[in-house]
Amino acid sequence: MPESLPTAVAVLRDQMQSLIDEQLRPLEEQLSDDPTAAVPAEIAQAAREHSRQAGMWAMTQPADFGGVEAGTLALTTVRETLSAANLRLGRYVFGPGPGVLASAEGQLRDAYLEPAMRGEKRGAFAFTEPTGADAPRPTWAARDGDEFVITGRKAFVTGGATADYYTALVNVEAGDGPDQPEGTAMIVIDRESPGVTIEREFRSLEGGDHIAMRLEAVRVPAWHVVGKVGEGMPRALRNIGNVRMSVAAQACGIAQWSVGFAEDHITSAHRTGQRLADREGVRLRYAEMRINAFAMRSMLYRTARLVEEGGDDAVNEVMATKVFCTEQVGQIVDQAVQLCGGGSLIEGHPLERLYREVRSMRFIEGASDILRINIARGRIEFDSGRL
Numbered sequence: 001m002p003e004s005l006p007t008a009v010a011v012l013r014d015q016m017q018s019l020i021d022e023q024l025r026p027l028e029e030q031l032s033d034d035p036t037a038a039v040p041a042e043i044a045q046a047a048r049e050h051s052r053q054a055g056m057w058a059m060t061q062p063a064d065f066g067g068v069e070a071g072t073l074a075l076t077t078v079r080e081t082l083s084a085a086n087l088r089l090g091r092y093v094f095g096p097g098p099g100v101l102a103s104a105e106g107q108l109r110d111a112y113l114e115p116a117m118r119g120e121k122r123g124a125f126a127f128t129e130p131t132g133a134d135a136p137r138p139t140w141a142a143r144d145g146d147e148f149v150i151t152g153r154k155a156f157v158t159g160g161a162t163a164d165y166y167t168a169l170v171n172v173e174a175g176d177g178p179d180q181p182e183g184t185a186m187i188v189i190d191r192e193s194p195g196v197t198i199e200r201e202f203r204s205l206e207g208g209d210h211i212a213m214r215l216e217a218v219r220v221p222a223w224h225v226v227g228k229v230g231e232g233m234p235r236a237l238r239n240i241g242n243v244r245m246s247v248a249a250q251a252c253g254i255a256q257w258s259v260g261f262a263e264d265h266i267t268s269a270h271r272t273g274q275r276l277a278d279r280e281g282v283r284l285r286y287a288e289m290r291i292n293a294f295a296m297r298s299m300l301y302r303t304a305r306l307v308e309e310g311g312d313d314a315v316n317e318v319m320a321t322k323v324f325c326t327e328q329v330g331q332i333v334d335q336a337v338q339l340c341g342g343g344s345l346i347e348g349h350p351l352e353r354l355y356r357e358v359r360s361m362r363f364i365e366g367a368s369d370i371l372r373i374n375i376a377r378g379r380i381e382f383d384s385g386r387l
């Protein structure tokens with residue numbers, strides 16, 4: 001529970017809170033009132049620098065790159081604390097993590113992981129396949145000597161237009177062709193490789209930039225495979241597991257902020273002359289928000305501890321937590337909008353932005369219903385998962 005953290009984690013939480021209160025909030029006050037305006041580079045840089053000095057920047061980075069490689073409980077705690085502050089500068093606090101390249105070795109480490117950790121190269125995650133009548137079979141790779149020849153399409157690659165490379169999930173064929181799959185692999189593909197075409201750039205509701213892309217006989221050297229052929233899906237899922245916990249922590253932070261915002265509103269003067277908080281119907285809604293936020297946080301911290309203790313053994317609980325927290329935060333923000341009135345839907349209002357932001361959380365890193373199906377499968381077919 002967030003109340004009974006190990007001392008070292010509680011210290012980190014307090015350090016994050018000090019960073020927020022003493023450095024980030026004053027910086028945030030220098031931003032323009034227009035929440036859609038770009039953050040000036042010098043302010044973003046100052047936020048990064050404060051975070052470095054506070055020891056937060058390195059928490060997401062591997063130890064052999066000078067990072068702290070914090071455990072799941074510590075990361076969950078600081079992420080939730082940061083999210084509960086609802087700062088536009090929050091995205092400059094953590095350094096780039098290794099993602100699926102975490103265990104890259106040899107040439108792959110030198111050419112991609114190290115530059116990525118130094119901030120010189122940026123990757124994007126190409127997992128989702130397009131749907132629709134003209135969708136081809138899932139992206140596949142055939143071996144040709146020391147190379148793979150990759151063909152297919154990917155949809156919804158966040159940050160893909162400006163990424164230097166993509167870590168893509170592909171099905172590798174055995175020599176005998178598509179009916180003889182060898183296994184899945186995560187393969188690094190340079191954006192500039194011949195055969196890579198960005199078909200469409202688009203922006204989603206919460207403001208993220210994405211691409212859809214086509215891969216036509218793209219040749220990549222065999223050393224671009226992360227790990228081995230056959231390890232693609234488990235590697236992608238391991239990375240997704242970490243990100244799911246961070247999405248759940250972010251959802252819990254947003255829920256806390258929204259409950260607090262609604263509370264301030266209903267306990268302030270209202271034009272009717274009676275505080276909204278003095279009406280029983282409003283209290284019922286407000287209490288529901290608190291109940292759900294309490295349940296979310298309880299689940300988040302229990303799962304964080306399970307991950308820390310058992311690693312991959314908590315895969316079902318991570319999925320359950322991601323589904324629950326992202327669905328509940330949707331309800332909470334929706335209720336906050338309802339209690340705060342139509343003014344909270346005006347462009348630029350913090351609840352208006354959060355209302356858009358939380359909707360995408362039910363798709364990213366696995367759509368809710370797909371995760372539900374996986375949870376049921378985990379129990380019924382593999383006898384795994386806890387209550």
Ligand SMILES: Cc1cc2nc3c(=O)[nH]c(=O)nc-3n(C[C@H](O)[C@H](O)[C@H](O)COP(=O)(O)OP(=O)(O)OC[C@H]3O[C@@H](n4cnc5c(N)ncnc54)[C@H](O)[C@@H]3O)c2cc1C
Nearest residue numbers: 125126127128156157158204208360363364365366367369
């Ligand atoms: C903001 C945002 C950022 C994203 N970033 C990335 C990224 O960086 N890289 C990347 O690869 N992808 C990314 N995605 C894509 C995301 O992973 C997918 O949207 C998600 O996996 C769902 O796939 P889909 O959109 O194709 O929907 P579908 O797979 O078509 O599913 C649509 C709905 O159909 C139902 N459904 C589908 N299959 C089943 C089933 N087997 N059983 C029961 N019901 C089912 C579910 O209700 C589901 O929600 C992003 C998405 C968003 C919204």
